[in-house]
Each structure stands twice: as C-alpha cells, then as structure tokens.
Amino acid sequence: MGILTPNPFWLASAPPTNTGEQIMRAFDAGWGGAVWKTIGEPVVNTASRYSSVDWTGQRMMGLNHIELISDRSIEDNVREIAEVKKRYPKHTVIASLMVESKREVWHDIVKRAEDAGADGLELNFGCPHGMSERGMGSAVGQVPEYSCTITEWAKEAARTPVMVKLTPNVTDIRVIARAARKGGADALSAINTINSITGIDLDTLTPRPNVGGMSAHGGYCGPAVKPIALHLVQQIASDPDVRLPVSGIGGIQSWRDAAEFILVGCGTVQVCTAVMHYGYRIVEDMIDGLSNWMDDKGYASIDDFRGLTLPRMTEWKHLDLNYRIVARIDPSKCIGCDLCYVACWDGAHQCIHHEGSREAPAARQARSRASISVTPIAKLDFASGKDGHGPRVPQVDEEECVGCNLCSLVCPVESCITMVEVETGKPKESWEQRSSGRVYARPGQE
Amino acid sequence: MSEPGLPLQKNLELFPDLHPALDARSAVTEANRCLNCFDAPCMSACPTHIDVPGFIKRIASGNVRGSARVILEANVLGMSCSRACPVDVLCEGACVMHTFNKKPIEIGRLQRYAMEDFYAHAGAGGDSRPGPAPLTHAEKIACIGGGPASLACAAELRRRGFAVRVFDNRPLPGGLTTYGIAEYKLRPSDSLREVEMIRGMGVEFHCADVGSDVSLDELERTFSVIFLGMGLGAMHRIGIPGEDLPGVIDALHFIERYKTEKDFPVGRCVAVIGGGNTAIDAANAARRLGAEEVHIFYRRTENEMPAFANEYEHAKSEGVVFHWLVQPVSIIEGKGRLAGVKFVQTRLGPQDESGRRNAEPVHGSDFNFMCDMAIPALGQTKFVKLLKSSRGIDLTDGSIKVDRATGRTSNARYFAGGDCVNGGREVVDAVADGKRAALAIAAQFEG
Numbered sequence: 106m107g108i109l110t111p112n113p114f115w116l117a118s119a120p121p122t123n124t125g126e127q128i129m130r131a132f133d134a135g136w137g138g139a140v141w142k143t144i145g146e147p148v149v150n151t152a153s154r155y156s157s158v159d160w161t162g163q164r165m166m167g168l169n170h171i172e173l174i175s176d177r178s179i180e181d182n183v184r185e186i187a188e189v190k191k192r193y194p195k196h197t198v199i200a201s202l203m204v205e206s207k208r209e210v211w212h213d214i215v216k217r218a219e220d221a222g223a224d225g226l227e228l229n230f231g232c233p234h235g236m237s238e239r240g241m242g243s244a245v246g247q248v249p250e251y252s253c254t255i256t257e258w259a260k261e262a263a264r265t266p267v268m269v270k271l272t273p274n275v276t277d278i279r280v281i282a283r284a285a286r287k288g289g290a291d292a293l294s295a296i297n298t299i300n301s302i303t304g305i306d307l308d309t310l311t312p313r314p315n316v317g318g319m320s321a322h323g324g325y326c327g328p329a330v331k332p333i334a335l336h337l338v339q340q341i342a343s344d345p346d347v348r349l350p351v352s353g354i355g356g357i358q359s360w361r362d363a364a365e366f367i368l369v370g371c372g373t374v375q376v377c378t379a380v381m382h383y384g385y386r387i388v389e390d391m392i393d394g395l396s397n398w399m400d401d402k403g404y405a406s407i408d409d410f411r412g413l414t415l416p417r418m419t420e421w422k423h424l425d426l427n428y429r430i431v432a433r434i435d436p437s438k439c440i441g442c443d444l445c446y447v448a449c450w451d452g453a454h455q456c457i458h459h460e461g462s463r464e465a466p467a468a469r470q471a472r473s474r475a476s477i478s479v480t481p482i483a484k485l486d487f488a489s490g491k492d493g494h495g496p497r498v499p500q501v502d503e504e505e506c507v508g509c510n511l512c513s514l515v516c517p518v519e520s521c522i523t524m525v526e527v528e529t530g531k532p533k534e535s536w537e538q539r540s541s542g543r544v545y546a547r548p549g550q551e
Numbered sequence: 552m553s554e555p556g557l558p559l560q561k562n563l564e565l566f567p568d569l570h571p572a573l574d575a576r577s578a579v580t581e582a583n584r585c586l587n588c589f590d591a592p593c594m595s596a597c598p599t600h601i602d603v604p605g606f607i608k609r610i611a612s613g614n615v616r617g618s619a620r621v622i623l624e625a626n627v628l629g630m631s632c633s634r635a636c637p638v639d640v641l642c643e644g645a646c647v648m649h650t651f652n653k654k655p656i657e658i659g660r661l662q663r664y665a666m667e668d669f670y671a672h673a674g675a676g677g678d679s680r681p682g683p684a685p686l687t688h689a690e691k692i693a694c695i696g697g698g699p700a701s702l703a704c705a706a707e708l709r710r711r712g713f714a715v716r717v718f719d720n721r722p723l724p725g726g727l728t729t730y731g732i733a734e735y736k737l738r739p740s741d742s743l744r745e746v747e748m749i750r751g752m753g754v755e756f757h758c759a760d761v762g763s764d765v766s767l768d769e770l771e772r773t774f775s776v777i778f779l780g781m782g783l784g785a786m787h788r789i790g791i792p793g794e795d796l797p798g799v800i801d802a803l804h805f806i807e808r809y810k811t812e813k814d815f816p817v818g819r820c821v822a823v824i825g826g827g828n829t830a831i832d833a834a835n836a837a838r839r840l841g842a843e844e845v846h847i848f849y850r851r852t853e854n855e856m857p858a859f860a861n862e863y864e865h866a867k868s869e870g871v872v873f874h875w876l877v878q879p880v881s882i883i884e885g886k887g888r889l890a891g892v893k894f895v896q897t898r899l900g901p902q903d904e905s906g907r908r909n910a911e912p913v914h915g916s917d918f919n920f921m922c923d924m925a926i927p928a929l930g931q932t933k934f935v936k937l938l939k940s941s942r943g944i945d946l947t948d949g950s951i952k953v954d955r956a957t958g959r960t961s962n963a964r965y966f967a968g969g970d971c972v973n974g975g976r977e978v979v980d981a982v983a984d985g986k987r988a989a990l991a992i993a994a995q996f997e998g
Contacts, residue, residue: 161583161611440650447589466589473595477955477987480598480977481640483857496650517586518651 107266107291108224110197110373112137113407114363114388117354117375118201118227118270121385123175125185129192134385135392138197140294140375143174143229144182144218145203145241156303156313158329167329168378169303171314171321173235174203179214183221190222198222199268203229203241206255212262225265228256228290230281231272231297233324246272246297249284256288266291268352271341274300278337282347294352294375295341296334298324327378331356335369342370343415358387360394367407368414426539427531430508430524432457432501438521441496445512445522456505457512459497503527558738559813565839566735569865570660578664582611585656588647593658596645598983599626603642607661616679619669622662627706627986628699628745630670631728632979633662634737637828637859641979670744683753687712690996693774694718695761698726699978700969701780702746703985704992705754711993714753716774720760726782727970728978730807733832735839739810767942771964776992779944779951779960779967780985783931783975789824793882794927798889802833802928809836818924820844822892823871824879825928826856831863833926834871845871846920850878850897850910878910879927883919891921934971950974958988966992 115138116122116131128139150172158167175182183200190198200218204210218226230252232242245251252269259267269285271278273296282293300322305312312320334355341347353366358379366374379387404410434445449457450466459469501512513522573581585607593603602621609618622629638644638659646655672678692708694701697719705715723729725742732742750756759765761781770777786801788794798818800808802825808815817840823830826849837845847866849856852875856863867873876897883891896916899908933949945952945961951972953959958966968984970976 162580440647441588441592442586442647443589443591444586470590473590474600476595476600477983478596478598478600479973479980479983480637482976485974485976496647 108138108197108199110137111195112392113367113371113373114391115139115197115199115352115373115375116380117377118143118199118229119377119381120172121377121380123177125189128189128198131380131385131388132189132193132196135388136196136385138199138224138373140199140201140227141175141182141186141223143201143203143232144179145174145214146205147176147178148173148235150176151314151316153314153316156323157327158303165378165382166327167301167303167325168327168381169301169314169323169325170298171234171316171323173232174229179217183217186218186221186223190224197224199225199227201227201229201270202259203232203236206240206245206251208258208261211255211258215259215262219263219265223265225268225291226259226263227268227270227294228259229270229297230255230285231270233272233274233298233300234321243272243274243297246270246281247275249280252281253284253288256285256290260289268292268294270297270354271295271337272297273333273337279340279344279347282341282344282349286347286349290349292350292352293341293347294354296330296337296355298326299330299333301325326356327382328356328358331362335365338366338371339369339415339418342412343418360391360398363391363395364398364410365414367411369418370412370415372407372411422537423535425533426536427529427534429527429529430510431503431506431527432508432510432512433523433525434498434501434512435521435523436498438518439496439498440518440521441498442517443497443499444515444517446499448511448515453509453511454505454507456502456507457499458502459499556813557743557811558734558740559810561813562734562738562810565841566733566836569735572667573657573660573664578610578661579613581657582607582661585611586647592645592647593642593656596641597625598641598977598979599632599986600983601625601629601642601662603658606665607656607658610661610665615665615668616677618665619679622665623669626979626982627703627749628728628978628982629662630666630745631699631732631737631742632982633659633666634741635728635732635978637861637977639861640859673744673748680748681710681752683751684710684712686714686753688714688996690714690775691716691773692776692778692992693770694778694780695770696726696779696781696969696971697721697724697746697756698780698782698969698981699728700782700971700981700985700988701726701778702749702754703982704778704780704966704968704989705985706749706752707986707989708993709749709752709754711989711997713993713996714755716755716757718757718759718761718765718770720758720764722758724756727803730810731803731829732978733806733836734810735835775964775996777965778958778985778988778992779965779971780969780981781934782970782981784934786927786931787929789879789927789929791879791881793884793889796882796884796889797887798923799882799925799927802829802926803931805833805926806836809840815840817842818922820922821846821924821926822920822922823847823926823928824892825849825930826851826858827928827930828858828862829930830926830928831858831866831871833928834866835869837924837926838869838871842924844922845869846874846922847871848874848877848879848892848894848920850876851899851908852876855899855908876910878912880917882925883921889923889925891919892925893917893919931970931975956987957991958984959991 118140122139123142154172156169157165160166200223204214230246236242237244269290302312338353351371352373353371354375357376363374446457447466510524516522587604591604606618606621642658643655648655691714694705694717697717709715724746729739729742821837821842823834834845877894880893880895895912897910900911943962951967958968966988968988969981
C-alpha cells in the first residue's frame, strides 16, 4: 500500500478509535496504526446501541451494533488527527471518511483529512444501517458503479493512498472490489459488518438492541464472523482482476487469527471487537505470539508468508475425489462419551459401532434404561466382583467410513480421533475431469 | 404443607446445607460443562435411570420446569435423592470427566437446583405438580410402609389409574427419608413436600400399624395386590450388659429425635459405636449439636470400614476422632445411667469364605472410656415379624426374596422393594424397586 507502519496490527474504524486521546493510549499499548472512526457530518446515535451473542457461558462471541459514524464535529476530528500525528509521527493514522455523494463534498473532506496529516484514507462504503438509508455507506458499497465513481472523486483530490472498505452484504464481493480498482483505489479493506439480528427478548418480544420498545437490524462482528471474513478476503486476494493490497478485518482476536488473514494475502490486520471486549492490551499477545510463530517457521518478515495459503485454495470442482481418509479412534484417549457414535448414526453415515453389535442409538439407549443397577455398598457386596467398566470405546468400520470427519469434530478429547489417509491406488481425479467438461444449463439458456 | 414446627429452628442454624445450592448463573455454567454424552454412564449408574444429560441440558437452555419434569418422570423422589444420594459412587462417580482428568459434573447439585425450583412454585403461579389422574382400573393396591419404596410404587400406580393406599405406623409419612437422614443433607420438610405432592396425585395415606391396627387378612380382602415396603427393623443391639441404661441411644433413634424434638440434649462426650454411614451421620450431628468430643469406635480398620469415603472425610473435618480395632464389652454405670464404655482391643483374624476378616478380641487389653452418651450404630435388624404369619413369602437370610426385575415375591399377590429386600441400601434403590414393582403390577392388570 505504500505506507510504512511499525507493525501490522491496526485498530479498525470504530468506537476504540473515536478520539485522539484513545488512539494515543492505543499506540502506547503497542498498536502500529489506527483507522479513525469514520469522519463526516456528525450524527446522533441511539441508546442502546449494541447486542451480542453469548456461547455456552462465554460472553460475546458475536457483537452487533447500530452505531453510526462519528458524532463529533469534523473540526474536532481533524484537529485531533494533527495532534496524534505530531506526537506519534511513526505510527500510522488512516482517516476513514463518509460524506454525501457529491464530488465537491468528497474533495473537501479528503483535503481536510490530509492537511491534518493523515497517512492515508479509508473510504467507508460499508455501514449497513442508518447511513445506508441516507444513500451512503453500504448503499454505495452494494452498487459497483457508485463505488467506482466515489473512489474516482476521492482519488482526484488525494495525495495519500486511498483504501476502499468493502461491505460483505453483497452477492459477489469481487464485483465491487474490481469497481473500486477501476476507480483507482490503492488498496482494499474487508470486511465491514454483516447485517444481523442477534436475538429476541422472549418477554418483550422485541429484538435487541431495544430502543424505546423498537429495534433495527445492525452490523455483526466479532469472532463469529471470522470465517465469513476470511472467505471474502481470500476471494478478493485471489481475483486476477483485483490485485490490490488488502487490510484484513473480521473477528481477529489473537495472533493466530492475524496469521490466518496474512496467509490469505493481507498486509495488515484491523481489530475492533476484541478491543471493545478486552481493551487495548490484547495487542501484546498478538505481537508476541505472531513473532514467536514466525521464529518457529523461519519467517523474518510478514512478506515471507503473506499469501502462502492462496495457491492452496481452489474451486470445489478441482478437488481430488479419489483422496480417501478414514477416522481412527484412539482407545487410550477415549472417555466413552459416545458422542461420535450418535453423531455418525444420526448425522452422518452410520459407520461407528460398539463391539460386536450394529445396533442403532435408540436400541442401545433402551437397553441401558431397562438394566438394573444398585448403589454399591461394601458390606452388602463383599463378594465384590463388580467389574469396573472402563470407557466403552466405539469402533469405526473403515470399509464404510466416508471420511467426512464429523466424529473428529464432535469428540471432546484432543487427538482422540484422527483422520488417516488410506491408499486407494487410484490417480488424482477431480469432478471436472470425471465429468469431462460437461456443461450444466443455467437459467435463461436452453 | 409440612408438619408445622419442622425443621426445628435450631436445626436450621446448626445444620446449614452441607453443599450450598447453585444459583441460576452458576447452574447454567455447570450445566454447559456437561458434554451431553449419548447413552450416558451417569444415567446407567443411576438406579432409577434419570435422563441426566436431558435434565442438565434443560437447565442450560433455561427450561427449568422441563428439567424437573424429566427428573420426576424417572424418580418421583428427585428432591430427596438429589440431596441424599451418594453421588460419588453413583452418577458423579460414573461421569466420563473422570477419565478426562476433569472435575465430574455436579449432577447432584444440578438436580437439586431443578427440584428446588419445582417445589418453590408449589402452591403458587407456575405450579407444575401433577393432579390426580383419572381412576381407570377397579383394582386397588395397598403399600405397607410409607418410605421411598412404597411412595414410588404408589405414585407410579396412581399415575396409571389405580387407587392406592399407603399404610405407615408413624405420624408422618416418608419413613427414613423423613426421620432418618442427617439434617444437613435432608430436612424433614423436604421429604414431606414430596409426600404432599404424592398425596396431591391422589395417593391415600393411612396412619396404622399393619399387624396390630389392621391385619393382613383384612388388607387381602380389600386390595388386589399388596406391596411390602416396610424397610428394616430396629437397630441391632450390641448384646452387652448395661446397654439399656439411660444415656445409650441407638443411632436411628438419635437422628429421629434430634430432627423432631425441640430440646433434645446431646452429651458432652459422645461415643459412637460402628463404622457405617449411619454412625458417621450420628457422629457429625452430635458435633453440630454441641458435643465437645465425639469418638467413633470400630472393631476393624479404616480399610474395612463400610462408610463411603467422602462421608469419612466429612467426619474427620468435623473433628470426629476415630478409634480402630476396638469393640465394646460392657456399659459402665454411674448414678443409674451410662458413665462410660468398657472396650477391648481387637485384631483381624484370617479371611473367611466371603473374603472378610473378622475381629477377634485381644484378651487382657480392656480399657475404659468415660463418656456421657453412647450411640450404637450397628445396622438394622430385618423386619420379619409381620411375615412370620406364613403367607408363603420366602425370605433369604431375613430379607424378602423377589424376582429382581419385577419385585414379585413367592406369593403372587405380594410384591416387595426397598430395604426389606436389599438389606439396606439408599433411597434411590428403594425408589427404583418401588417403580419396577408398580410397572409389573400394572402390566398384570393391563393385560
């Protein structure tokens, strides 16, 4: 992208980058850069603004918000950009911008941000609520022509690199990415938040966040969205018609997440939800952890491993259908929970059995329910031949096992179920090869 | 509505819950730790086969009412069992977490959480206690003894539309569950709430002694089937001189009296004789009631002691002192009452055919132990008096002989379950016996 930055860990444009005071504290904590909370005509925000999804006792694995862009004046924001850059000249400050779709308005805001000393600009084409209703945010990001045009306008006035932030709420993100490139974008960032409703209060029958008895859809972020973000970033990074540097955003909480985004092509990563959950301090393990992993793998810099996963991603039709693996259960680790057994019977291919039997789950359960067991009492059972039952270890029928590996995912014990490659003696063969170029009809054709 | 005055106020203060209850958030957190095993070992280990993962997951999802229903479907005394069961050797002992090097799921406390929620709604909005099912059979069944075996049998039969009457010779039903369980595990009021629920299901209760107030002949005329759930008899006597002196009180009487009598005094220095769970319950209670010293005397050693390991640990933490390889010889009298106990040391003899080593006194090793209360806890006798009236009911070694799966005795009109069959196990075993018998009896008439 052409911006020098102390480390690839940036804060995303969001509440943690609302004020200069916050950003300076973040830089003190170790963050390498920050994208300012989107600057434009100040808005008024609602109370409440957030809702979340908890997962089996752990808090906030997904966060949803209906907050808009900055509610502070453009003057305050640009003055603070100048302050921050003066005190932290080596740290990266990107100004995120969103104004109404008029050329002069865009020229003006670009100039004011760059005059304040911003190292680069991020064009916000992603807010999925509030701003989109006013023709901004995702209203731009969902329409390739608008994305292209506004990027052009920004580029007309900009002296610093222009990064376009993409919304995931589209059919094919590559189309928008190509449009931004056509408009002259120097880089892309993805993803912004995903349209969501996190849940409904079963007493008030109103979804959260509840604003005076009503609700509106919000933008979903946090660990829950990482898989979606990774996919979209990979799509953009692999597209031959895009070929722009990418800054990865979406549920990054740890150095592992950061490494994964870098492996699919990102030069920097941006974090928001994890900071809102735990504070700026989380960057310490991110830096330290990534650094240790790089040492283990022999990577001297981010560039040494950036994008290394991309050649390993392909379309489904190219996957080898003759590749065979089967599940193997380690009896020494099995705890006898039978979760693999019921998952295979009810949710997969009925290939896991207990010794000497092929009975279905219901029959097995019925037998246990009919059995007679008593409390062991030493003085009454003193001829105690009470056999301590070890864990009952299920067995995989390797002939029948299709290698879906559902069992390995439900098993609670680390490395108890492993997937083992089985030699078939057959050559690699993809679906495309097998169907020898057969073309399937599409709607509108014969 | 329980007996007014119970639990005694002083007992509420002296005997706080042994294990404090879980609150809503900690219950959900613990419930989420459960792996939801299929054909779970905890469920198999439970004599009543409560669907443990099922009730736990309902706590996790916030469906506490559904959780209670799942428990009660398998075990009508789900509340008592959640507090009195030796979970370490039953459900929690079987939990797969042991093999996983993790703490087993707190099944007992989770069950208690669901059951307390259930009973908290009793008589208020959200009361899910079942009402009487319609009577769909002409046959009537009598249950002798009002303890857990009969309660479970009666509840199950009444649910299936049979009229049932429970006969018990004590003022309050519930048997040992009301009168015999340590106060810090189960209060009389807890047991009585369950009795009330069962009464609300249409089961009739009659305070009468079968054998003296009403005869078996009369019962046979009115009832098609009779279930025997009278438990065990009085505790074994020690068989030594002086044991009828004031100051000597057997463990079951001791427990019954401290649970129900307002000013029941405990000695300053108490000697408990025996090494089983009842001995431990009595010893712990004596400490709580204010005894300065409590000593347990057992004729064999720690290795042979029948009490559950966790009960033993509990007693030690209460400050109970254990004496091994001693047995009583006689009660020392002073001023017309117990002044102490004369003990002799023992040693373990060779193994007999069952593998046990009996205790043999070591001659000349007598010693005196001065105390002001002695509590023998040597197990209960078998309750054979009633059955000696030759109804053709076979006994093995004093226990009623039954077909394990159905509880049917050698007389087709008599079924049996609980302590009078199994020699004295837990509440949950009695419930399982009673329920199995009810299913067999119902099957008989449902054709």
